[in-house]
Amino acid sequence: MSAVTVNAKINGDPVEFVCEPDETLLDVLRNRLGMTGAKEGCSTGDCGACSVTIDGRLTCSCLVLGAEVEGLNIGTIEGMANGEKLHPLQKKFLEHAALQCGVCTPGFLVAAKSLLDHNPKPTETEVRFALAGNLCRCTGYDKIVRAVMDAAAEMRRA
Amino acid sequence: MRYERPNTLQAASQLLAKEKGSAYVLAGGTDLLVRLRTGFVEPDLIVDIKRVAVTRTIAKGATGWKIGAAVTGAELGENAALKKAWPGVVEAANLIGSKQVQGRCTMTGNLCNASPAADSVPALVAAGAKAVIVGPKGRRTIPVEQVPVGPGKTSLKKGEIIESLLLPARPARSGDAYLRFIPRTEMDIAVVGVGVSLTLDAKGVVKDARVALGAVAPTVLLVPEAAKAIIGTKLDARAMDALAAACSAACKPIDDKRGTKDYRIKVAGVLAKRAARIALDRAKGSK
Numbered sequence A: 001m002s003a004v005t006v007n008a009k010i011n012g013d014p015v016e017f018v019c020e021p022d023e024t025l026l027d028v029l030r031n032r033l034g035m036t037g038a039k040e041g042c043s044t045g046d047c048g049a050c051s052v053t054i055d056g057r058l059t060c061s062c063l064v065l066g067a068e069v070e071g072l073n074i075g076t077i078e079g080m081a082n083g084e085k086l087h088p089l090q091k092k093f094l095e096h097a098a099l100q101c102g103v104c105t106p107g108f109l110v111a112a113k114s115l116l117d118h119n120p121k122p123t124e125t126e127v128r129f130a131l132a133g134n135l136c137r138c139t140g141y142d143k144i145v146r147a148v149m150d151a152a153a154e155m156r157r158a
Numbered sequence B: 001m002r003y004e005r006p007n008t009l010q011a012a013s014q015l016l017a018k019e020k021g022s023a024y025v026l027a028g029g030t031d032l033l034v035r036l037r038t039g040f041v042e043p044d045l046i047v048d049i050k051r052v053a054v055t056r057t058i059a060k061g062a063t064g065w066k067i068g069a070a071v072t073g074a075e076l077g078e079n080a081a082l083k084k085a086w087p088g089v090v091e092a093a094n095l096i097g098s099k100q101v102q103g104r105c106t107m108t109g110n111l112c113n114a115s116p117a118a119d120s121v122p123a124l125v126a127a128g129a130k131a132v133i134v135g136p137k138g139r140r141t142i143p144v145e146q147v148p149v150g151p152g153k154t155s156l157k158k159g160e161i162i163e164s165l166l167l168p169a170r171p172a173r174s175g176d177a178y179l180r181f182i183p184r185t186e187m188d189i190a191v192v193g194v195g196v197s198l199t200l201d202a203k204g205v206v207k208d209a210r211v212a213l214g215a216v217a218p219t220v221l222l223v224p225e226a227a228k229a230i231i232g233t234k235l236d237a238r239a240m241d242a243l244a245a246a247c248s249a250a251c252k253p254i255d256d257k258r259g260t261k262d263y264r265i266k267v268a269g270v271l272a273k274r275a276a277r278i279a280l281d282r283a284k285g286s287k
Helices: A025-032 A088-095 A105-118 A124-130 A142-157 B009-018 B032-037 B073-078 B080-085 B087-094 B107-112 B120-127 B224-230 B237-250 B261-285
Strands: A004-010 A013-019 A051-054 A057-060 A073-075 B002-004 B023-026 B045-048 B058-060 B064-068 B130-135 B138-143 B148-150 B161-168 B174-181 B192-200 B206-214
Touching: A013 A025, A051 A105, A057 A105, A088 A105, A088 A142, A105 A124, A105 A142, A124 A142, B009 B023, B009 B045, B009 B130, B009 B161, B058 B080, B064 B080, B073 B080, B073 B087, B080 B087, B087 B107, B087 B120, B087 B174, B087 B192, B087 B261, B107 B120, B107 B161, B120 B161, B120 B174, B120 B192, B120 B206, B174 B261, B192 B261, B206 B224, B206 B237, B206 B261, B224 B237, B237 B261
Parallel strands: A004 A073, B002 B045, B023 B045
Antiparallel strands: A004 A013, A051 A057, A051 A073, B058 B064, B064 B161, B130 B138, B130 B161, B174 B192, B192 B206
């Protein structure tokens, strides 16, 4: 296998990395770039724990090859807070106790932010459908949905 | 494994044709990456076609729509004009997977994955879609129903790549719809899927129709008898019953964990009526 050199942007910063051609973006983020926010759950695109955005579009980083992102803009959970200042979604997840073990949380936050970027005033049904690609085995989802609805309301007021 | 990202489909086709080992086309990758990760396939070569501009484009011309092979489900859903012309096709494509999967998955991939239960395929078949294929011997265009030949198998030859899918322009008073049955509300694989496309005359009589069924045979089925059952009618109760009977009669399903043969045969008829009703309402509402 011959390694591939890739230039991309992650959370706005230019990044250069070398990866194997069959290595996923998720593995590149975690193992080569030390960005362990995106989690590996299923590796088959079903659980959403590895959610990132590519050129603003939500996707599972386990379903993308590292080599594919040449020249593209990747958004990860590491880019969500502004320094020490948490994003309203992150704050509301804490307030509503919308997590227990926390493995699914980065994926939920990235997916929820992607939803609110496109739809600032979602209904509860829309939130549930938009987050159907993220699995949580702890919370039963209600607290997550409440946190997202509350964050959306707060962001509309801001 | 080698990863190549050529700038033209001709170059992509040559790479695939020359490869002595196993070679795969990569567009959205939502099926291929899963197979790669689980060891189901061990490619020697992956050819990413996303750098080829035509594969990323939705174009509307005089004869209809041209949808590039790498256009994602999310992009289809955001194209208001396409959604207006072919709501059933777009809805079907948007049923595939989650938001995350929609960000990557493509109708051409859904077609080439050749699953009998592929959601976009019955809608495409009902729409009369065609696949434009680029290969070592040049270009050819075939009806989409001729692409899958069995579960996981296509009629594409070595070196051939689907460049785009063509959807015809819509005559006045036309509508289409796709419905699937799943035991959940989201993120599931069709137990049965039905695509219906129809055009009415000025009096509201069906003058043209195509009906396709998914997940009830080794490949998606075009069912001419079902179309025949509604052409020349106003989709009254009798025509609806004839449609359902024709659909049920065309099914050649298997028993599996998602449903039994008998269940699939019954549901195919029920869903066909519901999809036809939606297509009819859309045709009446369209100019």
